[in-house]
Amino acid sequence: MYYVKEEVCETYEEKKSKFIAYLSSYENFDFLMKRLKKDHPKARHFVYAYRYLNEFDQIVENCSDDGEPRGTSGKPSLTVLSGNELINSAVIIVRYFGGIKLGTGGLVRAYGDAVNLVIKNSNLFKYEKLESVRLEVDYSLLSKVEYILNTNDIKIISKEFNSCVLLSLSLTSEQFDELIKQVPREIKMEKIIE
Numbered sequence: 001m002y003y004v005k006e007e008v009c010e011t012y013e014e015k016k017s018k019f020i021a022y023l024s025s026y027e028n029f030d031f032l033m034k035r036l037k038k039d040h041p042k043a044r045h046f047v048y049a050y051r052y053l054n055e056f057d058q059i060v061e062n063c064s065d066d067g068e069p070r071g072t073s074g075k076p077s078l079t080v081l082s083g084n085e086l087i088n089s090a091v092i093i094v095r096y097f098g099g100i101k102l103g104t105g106g107l108v109r110a111y112g113d114a115v116n117l118v119i120k121n122s123n124l125f126k127y128e129k130l131e132s133v134r135l136e137v138d139y140s141l142l143s144k145v146e147y148i149l150n151t152n153d154i155k156i157i158s159k160e161f162n163s164c165v166l167l168s169l170s171l172t173s174e175q176f177d178e179l180i181k182q183v184p185r186e187i188k189m190e191k192i193i194e
Helices: 026-039 074-083 103-120 139-151 173-182
Strands: 002-004 008-014 017-025 045-053 059-064 089-096 124-126 131-137 155-161 165-171 188-192
Touching (some): 002 017, 008 103, 017 026, 017 103, 026 045, 045 074, 059 074, 074 089, 089 103, 131 139, 139 173, 165 173, 173 188
Antiparallel strands (some): 002 124, 008 017, 017 089, 045 089, 131 165, 131 188, 155 165
């Protein structure tokens, strides 16, 4: 599965109709929709589709044809997101009607092509489920542990300095397995169940 971090925009034209596709992270969906309605007051349709993971790691999907004939725009857009294994991502397609009717098949192709175009020109990141881990590190071993974390590209979320140093980490299960092999045995390590 993949996701996008930055908003990307591409324009697809079909028989004088413009399909301006905006791909962004799902968390920006509401803000993006408000902005686009303000930026494109003369547009006829604001079709959207999104997919995200809920707290139970289930994929939630939704789409809207926004006045286009039923099933000709939102569903094809969602199908393209799904086919590209995108999650935590949303696409909004702003349509300006060019005066020539495309028919249902033409609409399905045009919306699908617009979404494919914007995905093709986006930076996609591989989704990896992250786990939270806490380490108790003696001060004398801190620099060694930080070196191990840096070389394994493990993100330190927070540090607490008490009688020892408490490190909160965010990492994948593969990074956790590698960390177990590399850190000194006297370091206490526990997974945090959220």
